[in-house]
Amino acid sequence: MRLERRHETSRAALVLAPIGAVLFTMLVSALLVLWAGAPVGRTYALLLQGGFGSVFAWSETLTRAIPLILTGLAATVAFKARLFNIGAEGQLFAGALAAVAVGGMHGGTGFELQPWLLFPLMMLAAAVAGALLLLGPALMKNKLGVDEVVTTLLINFIVLLGVSALLDGPMKDPTAMGWPQSVSLQPDVELGKLVAQTRVHTGLLWAVSLAVIVWAIFKYTVLGFDIRAVGANARAAEFAGVPVTRTVVMVALLSGALAGLAGAIEVAGRTSYVTLDMSPGYGYTGIVIAMLAGLHPLGVIAAGVFVAGVLVGADTMSRAVGVPTYIADVIVAASLIAVLVATLLTQYRVRMTK
Amino acid sequence: MTDLLDILANPAFWVAVLRIATPLILGTLGVLLCERAGVLNLGIEGIMVAGAFTGWLAVYAGAPLWAGVGVAALTGMVFGLLHAFLTVGLALSQHVSGLGITLLATALSYFGYRVSFPKVNTPPTITPFAPMDWLPLPILNAQTSLTLFALLLVPAIAWVLYRTPLGLALRMVGENPQAAESQGVSVAGMRTGAIVAGSALMGMAGSFLTLSAFNAFFFNMVNGRGWICVALVVFASWRPGKALLGALLFAFFDALQLRLQQSGDAVLPYQIYLMLPYLLSILALVLVARKASYPQALMKPYRKGER
Numbered sequence: 001m002r003l004e005r006r007h008e009t010s011r012a013a014l015v016l017a018p019i020g021a022v023l024f025t026m027l028v029s030a031l032l033v034l035w036a037g038a039p040v041g042r043t044y045a046l047l048l049q050g051g052f053g054s055v056f057a058w059s060e061t062l063t064r065a066i067p068l069i070l071t072g073l074a075a076t077v078a079f080k081a082r083l084f085n086i087g088a089e090g091q092l093f094a095g096a097l098a099a100v101a102v103g104g105m106h107g108g109t110g111f112e113l114q115p116w117l118l119f120p121l122m123m124l125a126a127a128v129a130g131a132l133l134l135l136g137p138a139l140m141k142n143k144l145g146v147d148e149v150v151t152t153l154l155i156n157f158i159v160l161l162g163v164s165a166l167l168d169g170p171m172k173d174p175t176a177m178g179w180p181q182s183v184s185l186q187p188d189v190e191l192g193k194l195v196a197q198t199r200v201h202t203g204l205l206w207a208v209s210l211a212v213i214v215w216a217i218f219k220y221t222v223l224g225f226d227i228r229a230v231g232a233n234a235r236a237a238e239f240a241g242v243p244v245t246r247t248v249v250m251v252a253l254l255s256g257a258l259a260g261l262a263g264a265i266e267v268a269g270r271t272s273y274v275t276l277d278m279s280p281g282y283g284y285t286g287i288v289i290a291m292l293a294g295l296h297p298l299g300v301i302a303a304g305v306f307v308a309g310v311l312v313g314a315d316t317m318s319r320a321v322g323v324p325t326y327i328a329d330v331i332v333a334a335s336l337i338a339v340l341v342a343t344l345l346t347q348y349r350v351r352m353t354k
Numbered sequence: 355m356t357d358l359l360d361i362l363a364n365p366a367f368w369v370a371v372l373r374i375a376t377p378l379i380l381g382t383l384g385v386l387l388c389e390r391a392g393v394l395n396l397g398i399e400g401i402m403v404a405g406a407f408t409g410w411l412a413v414y415a416g417a418p419l420w421a422g423v424g425v426a427a428l429t430g431m432v433f434g435l436l437h438a439f440l441t442v443g444l445a446l447s448q449h450v451s452g453l454g455i456t457l458l459a460t461a462l463s464y465f466g467y468r469v470s471f472p473k474v475n476t477p478p479t480i481t482p483f484a485p486m487d488w489l490p491l492p493i494l495n496a497q498t499s500l501t502l503f504a505l506l507l508v509p510a511i512a513w514v515l516y517r518t519p520l521g522l523a524l525r526m527v528g529e530n531p532q533a534a535e536s537q538g539v540s541v542a543g544m545r546t547g548a549i550v551a552g553s554a555l556m557g558m559a560g561s562f563l564t565l566s567a568f569n570a571f572f573f574n575m576v577n578g579r580g581w582i583c584v585a586l587v588v589f590a591s592w593r594p595g596k597a598l599l600g601a602l603l604f605a606f607f608d609a610l611q612l613r614l615q616q617s618g619d620a621v622l623p624y625q626i627y628l629m630l631p632y633l634l635s636i637l638a639l640v641l642v643a644r645k646a647s648y649p650q651a652l653m654k655p656y657r658k659g660e661r
Binding site: 002003035084145147149151154155157162165168284287288322326327329330332333334336337340344 | 396436440444445446447449450451453454455457458460461462464465468469472578581582584585588623625626628629632633635636639640643644657
């Protein structure tokens with residue numbers, strides 16, 4: 001088998017490749033539905049309906065999409081510079097915890113400030129917490145050549161254990177009947193609802209704005225150029241005078257901050273306190289979303305909404321026909337692999353050789 | 355302090371060390387084989403989950419224990435073949451392909467478990483491997499034959515790597531694929547073989563958890579062990595003997611933190627002790643990084659005729 005570079009790749013192919021790949025994945029996943037003993041057509045119909053079929057479905061899907069778009073952006077920024085940040089999960093929790101530490105209510109953890117001052121301070125703290133968490137691995141990669149994938153992964157476990165210790169100790173809500181749950185945010189720094197009577201909150205506007213900002217950074221700034229240069233070929237970039245270390249540091253700060261904000265916005269918009277199960281792996285799913293979007297910041301919005309819809313729809317579907325909700329995770333993971341292959345095929349032709 | 359000595363003097367402690375080390379030995383050898391041929395395999399975490407699940411399911415369905423281990427190895431090979439297709443055949447990012455396989459293998463295992471046991475809260479159990487109490491050796495006679503297998507595999511793999519033409523070819527493919535190709539070695543074939551064999555070991559590492567350490571399949575039971583294997587390979591400088599040493603050292607600290615946590619007079623929250631293995635892994639990576647002798651072609655896709 002041999003790969004030959006195609007001379008040109010059409011724009012249509014680039015957009016259609018991920019869509020085709022996802023459809024292919026759904027087709028293959030139908031075998032799993034059959035294994036679970038459910039009718040394929042009805043299962044998929046219920047899945048789509050549960051994710052996108054009503055105002056309620058959309059509101060749930062968009063609510064779920066908020067942290068996914070943010071962790072998707074975090075992965076996009078880092079991956080563009082070939083900094084494989086797999087630590088978004090830990091950064092998300094660090095951000096959530098920082099937000100509560102600044103804006104928490106009882107237990108004396110938070111500050112007593114006017115909301116107009118406290119809210120930005122809270123978001124800043126979350127962004128800094130996430131950013132600092134990625135800075136170490138990024139510098140270790142750049143200066144010592146330590147693979148950042150392994151370090152960021154291991155740090156996730158450390159952070160989660162740290163969160164668990166804090167939720168048992170200093171950050172524990174004394175009124176939570178013994179549950180490991182942090183103190184709550186002051187109500188005046190919580191995010192408002194975007195649509196009344198639903199769970200969608202104004203965090204959606206944050207997520208979408210940040211996606212546009214990241215897109216603008218890539219497209220219009222020197223930093224964006226440097227990031228792409230480092231991602232394409234770090235050594236060539238160094239030779240061409242791109243400040244590689246500074247770029248990697250900026251990427252780490254930006255990526256970590258986005259993941260940290262994901263945690264803060266989840267807390268401020270949805271839960272109001274931190275628990276260990278506040279994220280069912282949003283950090284890891286963000287990686288898939290970034291890849292589905294072809295590392296395009298605006299594509300991350302679409303990919304985030306799609307994945308959120310599948311996850312939400314699977315819950316509804318599972319209750320109705322009893323196919324385990326894990327099918328959503330299978331579809332998401334298999335989509336990642338299928339999209340990788342499909343994208344490759346838009347750039348290369350496969351020739352069979354003996 | 356006396357506590358610490360008490361712990362170290364107790365043979366049960368060393369039994370635990372060897373038991374905790376076993377999946378790490380198997381997994382680390384698996385990663386080592388892949389990386390020696392130039393391919394990173396981050397699918398390990400998911401492959402271990404899948405191996406733990408399928409091996410256990412086979413035994414639950416009535417297969418003998420060793421057949422269960424075989425099924426787990428086969429499961430690993432299937433995912434290894436997928437990884438080889440993506441990274442060797444299509445030259446896709448080894449990082450992303452591996453992570454994708456971890457997500458896929460984990461999701462498929464959890465899905466399969468839920469389909470097979472829809473309404474069970476306590477997982478059904480099997481009769482796991484029995485300790486080899488016929489052995490006249492202390493500590494080892496409290497282990498199961500899977501541990502013995504893992505221990506014997508270390509010199510076996512070292513011998514293949516350093517003393518056979520196959521091992522030479524494999525190392526060459528990881529160091530200098532152009533040179534290997536010019537010597538008539540098929541780079542793609544060698545790498546595919548190494549990934550498939552390594553992934554089989556990863557699947558077996560997972561099956562140790564369900565067929566020997568425990569007697570059932572739980573969610574999150576692999577819990578980062580795969581990632582630790584990836585760190586251990588760097589720590590071991592890609593050498594089987596040092597991999598064994600690293601796994602044992604690691605298991606030593608893991609067992610120690612468990613005891614300290616249980617000894618009651620722990621001063622720190624238990625989570626701090628649980629962090630130790632991960633902190634230690636990062637420390638090991640940093641300490642070894644400077645003199646790390648990576649296989650030169652690690653993570654570099656090879657295309658015939660291209661440089």
